[in-house]
Amino acid sequence: MxxxxxxxxxxxxxxxxxxxxxxxxxxxxxxxxxxxxxxxxxxxxxxxxxxxxxxxxILRAKLEEIRVSISIDPDAMAESVGQIFDWYREHPELIRLLLWEALEAGDEPESEQEFRAGFREKVHHLAEGGAVRHLPEETRVRAAQDLLFTVMGLIAWNFAVPRTCRIVLDEQTDQDALARRRRTVIEAARRLASTPGVQG
The missing domain is CATH 1.10.10.60 (Homeodomain-like)
Incomplete structure (x- = not known):
């Protein structure tokens, strides 16, 4: 062969x-x-x-995978967040790799610029609608950046500390805890996306 x-x-x-x-x-x-x-x-x-x-x-490839696989619809934030939550649940290795990278690896300015560009694209899409639509143009992008990172944190922490999630929620299994958290995160995202006072 x-x-x-x-x-x-x-x-x-x-x-x-x-x-x-x-x-x-x-x-x-x-x-x-x-x-x-x-x-x-x-x-x-x-x-x-x-x-x-x-x-x-590997880290670059995984970040690129999530960048192209996931989109956030500024006018359907809750549904988008549910899809992202499910993506993380199906790819648990990404959170672990990111945590290890934060603990052990140094900065990579070249690859960082590459991913900044990718996330800028998502931010500009988010800034065109949803919760930041009413804001003055000069503050809209920063508000969209904060909203995106807040939503990412709401999702990712569930997979970064699954044992803590299970214990705090007093659930018997990780699956029960994640199902409950999915509903909660979606509702939190819905409220964030509909809050007229979101500021950057």
């Missing part, structure tokens, strides 16, 4: 995503990634250069 470089890269990427989500950058082991990917360690260094560069590549 001929060597399939793209399939090897895909297997490495998937194995490394699971490894980094579980152990972080410092705790991840290249040999475990290689074993899980059914690849040799040399292939990992050949394709990605280092463990740090592999982590950065």
């Amino acid at each position: 001929a060597y399939d470089a793209e399939d090897t890269r895909r297997r490495i990427f998937e194995a490394a995503t699971a490894e980094f989500a579980e152990h972080g950058l410092a705790g991840a082991r290249v040999d475990r990634i290689a074993t899980a990917a059914k690849a040799n360690k040399q292939a990992i260094y050949l394709y990605y250069g280092s463990k740090e560069k592999l982590f950065a590549a």
Whole structure:
């Protein structure tokens, strides 16, 4: 059978995503990634250069995935938030990767600029309608930025600390807690999006 470089890269990427989500950058082991990917360690260094560069590549890809997969309709905020909540529930590795990145990885100014541009696009879309429509043009973008980040926090924290979520809500299972939180977050987003006093 001929060597399939793209399939090897895909297997490495998937194995490394699971490894980094579980152990972080410092705790991840290249040999475990290689074993899980059914690849040799040399292939990992050949394709990605280092463990740090592999982590950065995965984080960039995951952030890009969420950027293109998720949109917020400024006139249907609650429905959009429900969809985003479901996306996070189906991709729990993203929150873990972001938490590890905040704890362990340094700044990457180049990739940061790339993602700033992507989020600016979402913010401008949000600024065209919904809760910030009535604001003066010079404050509308900042208000939309604050609204977007607030909504992201309302969603993400549920998946960052699932045990705390379950305990605080006094639910027996993570599933029960998340179902309850989904309803609550959607309602909170609906109220935020309909509040005429939202300011930047």
